Amino acid sequence: MADYSVPELQEDIKTPALAVGTMEHLKPYPAIEKHMVPLGFPDKRVDNWQQKGIEKLGDMLKKYRSLQVYLDICVKCGACADKCHYYLGTKDANNMPVQRAELMRSVYRRYFTPAGKLFPGVVRAADFDEETLNKWITYYHQCSQCRRCSVFCPYGIDTAEITMAAREIMDAIGVGHKYSTEIICKVHDVGNNLGIPKPALKGTLEFLEGDILETTGHEVRLPLDEEGAEVLLVAPSADFFSEPHIQSLMGYAKVFHQAGIRYTISSIGAEAANFGMFIGSFAQKQKIAKRIADQARELKVKRIVVGECGHAWRVAYSFWNTLNGPFDFLDPRYPVPQHVCEFTYDLLKRGALTLDKEANDQYVVTMHDSCNVARASRMGDQPGGQFEIPRALIRAACHHYVEMDPDTTHEKTFCCGGGGGVLTDELMDLRVAGALPRVTALKQVMKKDKVNFMALICAICKAQFTKILPLYHIPMETVGGVHQLVSNAIQLGAKKGIV
Amino acid sequence: MLTVLAYLVVGIFLIGFAHRIWLYASCPAPLKIPTTPAPVTTTGVVWRLFTEVAFFNSLFKGDKWAWAGSYAFHGALVLVLIRHLRYFVDPLPEFFAHVQIAGIVAGLVMVGGLGLLLLRRLIIDRVRYISSPADYLWLLLLLGIGGSGLLMQFCVRPDIVHIKAGMMEMWHSTEASLPTMMAGDFIFLAHLIMVAALIVLFPFSKLMHLGGIFFSPTRNQVDNPREKRHVNPWASN
Ligand code: HEM
Ligand code: SF4
Ligand code: SF4
Numbered sequence: 042m043a044d045y046s047v048p049e050l051q052e053d054i055k056t057p058a059l060a061v062g063t064m065e066h067l068k069p070y071p072a073i074e075k076h077m078v079p080l081g082f083p084d085k086r087v088d089n090w091q092q093k094g095i096e097k098l099g100d101m102l103k104k105y106r107s108l109q110v111y112l113d114i115c116v117k118c119g120a121c122a123d124k125c126h127y128y129l130g131t132k133d134a135n136n137m138p139v140q141r142a143e144l145m146r147s148v149y150r151r152y153f154t155p156a157g158k159l160f161p162g163v164v165r166a167a168d169f170d171e172e173t174l175n176k177w178i179t180y181y182h183q184c185s186q187c188r189r190c191s192v193f194c195p196y197g198i199d200t201a202e203i204t205m206a207a208r209e210i211m212d213a214i215g216v217g218h219k220y221s222t223e224i225i226c227k228v229h230d231v232g233n234n235l236g237i238p239k240p241a242l243k244g245t246l247e248f249l250e251g252d253i254l255e256t257t258g259h260e261v262r263l264p265l266d267e268e269g270a271e272v273l274l275v276a277p278s279a280d281f282f283s284e285p286h287i288q289s290l291m292g293y294a295k296v297f298h299q300a301g302i303r304y305t306i307s308s309i310g311a312e313a314a315n316f317g318m319f320i321g322s323f324a325q326k327q328k329i330a331k332r333i334a335d336q337a338r339e340l341k342v343k344r345i346v347v348g349e350c351g352h353a354w355r356v357a358y359s360f361w362n363t364l365n366g367p368f369d370f371l372d373p374r375y376p377v378p379q380h381v382c383e384f385t386y387d388l389l390k391r392g393a394l395t396l397d398k399e400a401n402d403q404y405v406v407t408m409h410d411s412c413n414v415a416r417a418s419r420m421g422d423q424p425g426g427q428f429e430i431p432r433a434l435i436r437a438a439c440h441h442y443v444e445m446d447p448d449t450t451h452e453k454t455f456c457c458g459g460g461g462g463v464l465t466d467e468l469m470d471l472r473v474a475g476a477l478p479r480v481t482a483l484k485q486v487m488k489k490d491k492v493n494f495m496a497l498i499c500a501i502c503k504a505q506f507t508k509i510l511p512l513y514h515i516p517m518e519t520v521g522g523v524h525q526l527v528s529n530a531i532q533l534g535a536k537k538g539i540v
Numbered sequence: 541m542l543t544v545l546a547y548l549v550v551g552i553f554l555i556g557f558a559h560r561i562w563l564y565a566s567c568p569a570p571l572k573i574p575t576t577p578a579p580v581t582t583t584g585v586v587w588r589l590f591t592e593v594a595f596f597n598s599l600f601k602g603d604k605w606a607w608a609g610s611y612a613f614h615g616a617l618v619l620v621l622i623r624h625l626r627y628f629v630d631p632l633p634e635f636f637a638h639v640q641i642a643g644i645v646a647g648l649v650m651v652g653g654l655g656l657l658l659l660r661r662l663i664i665d666r667v668r669y670i671s672s673p674a675d676y677l678w679l680l681l682l683l684g685i686g687g688s689g690l691l692m693q694f695c696v697r698p699d700i701v702h703i704k705a706g707m708m709e710m711w712h713s714t715e716a717s718l719p720t721m722m723a724g725d726f727i728f729l730a731h732l733i734m735v736a737a738l739i740v741l742f743p744f745s746k747l748m749h750l751g752g753i754f755f756s757p758t759r760n761q762v763d764n765p766r767e768k769r770h771v772n773p774w775a776s777n
Binding site: 104105106124327364423 | 570572575576577592599603660665670672675745746749752753756763765766769770771775
């Protein structure tokens, strides 16, 4: 624990003077044959990788409008340069979004534009050689695909799109990342990211039922693979095993119980997460998401509700319909999919739930907006519902709520530092540094308003913060889910069913 | 000679520009990726794009100095271009006779804005780091165009009457020529050559943001993936 370099906290978020190569040393563990081959990638770096990589880039330019337009039109105004948490935390020039994108843009220019072919020096074009590939491996794994840069760019250039494309090109030449490929293999083999087999999942759910019975005296169920349930609940797999995730899972269960709505978890589609997005592969995204559509059909449910997970919600909300739609076999009165916050909020508005705010009186709460929810999805039918609905739930569940610096919330929120496929131990230095802006803003309200609970709705954020916050001398219990607060406050048995 | 060049310059621009726009327009957008919160209706998206083009909304959020310089430059550029119509259109509609003063002030603002953008590039370490020679050259070229224009306006006047005659004539008569009698005429020649360079290089450069901004999926997509199925044409489904 002691050997991570933790940046010094300042009173406020400051743009550091630029430095070159501070993070050059930090490389992801390379993917191994065992995890590459099942995903259809070469077992190791192919011999003619330069040619293959350039071909793949050419191929993708014809498939992704975002890539073609974003590689063309950046004017290098630098508005995005100081917006990335990794730049703010590491000072590394290549962690400025524009410069990260330049690593690919310079290759694009060299092989696909007259200017780069004729005057590589003037427009800064680069060969796709060993040195360039090395930079790609390093810096395209120092982007959490958080899209903060795209908010401030005059053309909406989304560096996450470039990062995804770069990872897909690297996979195509046999240069993958162990963390993501290994996890995707687990999803295909077992059904979830953590590789939890069905008996273990069943055991956990039964244990939690017992736990809730003991603490509340109510028989709240966590059913598995029950055909004919009304709702299929798809949660991130961390919700079944990790703290504080599990507290939110119990929260969802209590909400279903209290509303009197029959639901089920699916052992094959237990996992909402979809790392296909992190590696940029459309085919993998589609295959991973298909399990859930298939399970919804198999279990004959009428609705799908997605748990507290940021990137999973992006994939579910924005992509499912394209990947595996149409979902016309589900109840058309509800959006497909529905976020668990939308689900609970709807019940609350309809008077099905009673929340006792006093149950959370020990907390002064603030909210961390998770990137993928904030900048890549929506809840409810109004733009910005993704901010208002979780906040409405928090306010309904506790007395004391404050906001952090508005430059660090809502669409301007800062990434936790662990998203987009970098939540792995070998990248700890990056994760610690990347959390700096968020931690700075959190510290401000901890000082000023005595905040002691940061509510959020993302499994990756929860995992990242519980590990990182202690390094900044903040207790890990400070982090928890929105449904953890709901779970504390919900009155069971007080009145049951939808009014 | 002048006629051939004029058509060549305009031709390269039109074909190059159309080609890139065709590239953008014909390339599929496989997934819904608007940067949210995003409009949920098409009208909303039109408004979003309008605020980006007319006010540089996102840049304003991102960087106030860049916005100031850039807005001064682009806004003034529009006015200057309108004013330039008088060199190409005869008879000049009444309206344009009234905007001449605005056009002249705009020339100053444009050069000022460009100066600010150049200073930013030189002073701020991040912007200096990301700048390639080409990025400076664009600013210098535009400053050259603006500077020579102002020079003709305020100091060394060329033979405007003959220039206008030449500019009008060159589109249909190969006999067209430009005057080279006074010092101002040479400045004008430099002005014209720089403009021609700008127009020719335009489609091959970052200046394509003029068209590209309308094709940016994070800005031009409606946020309605649940309500309306977005289809990826190349998906094997
Ligand atoms: C729809 C029309 C246009 C829009 C919305 C637009 C918008 C922008 C924005 C927001 C910037 C970024 C800020 C900056 O660094 O200046 C920019 C930069 C730039 N634009 Fe445009 N632009 C348009 C048309 C043009 C045209 C026609 C030209 C050239 C004659 C041009 C030349 C430039 C140049 C050279 C830069 C880079 C400035 C620098 O180096 O800092 N733009 N544009
Ligand atoms: S997407 Fe996020 S992590 Fe990636 S470059 Fe942009 S701001 Fe940085
Ligand atoms: S804000 Fe957009 S246009 Fe400006 S440097 Fe960044 S990516 Fe390029």
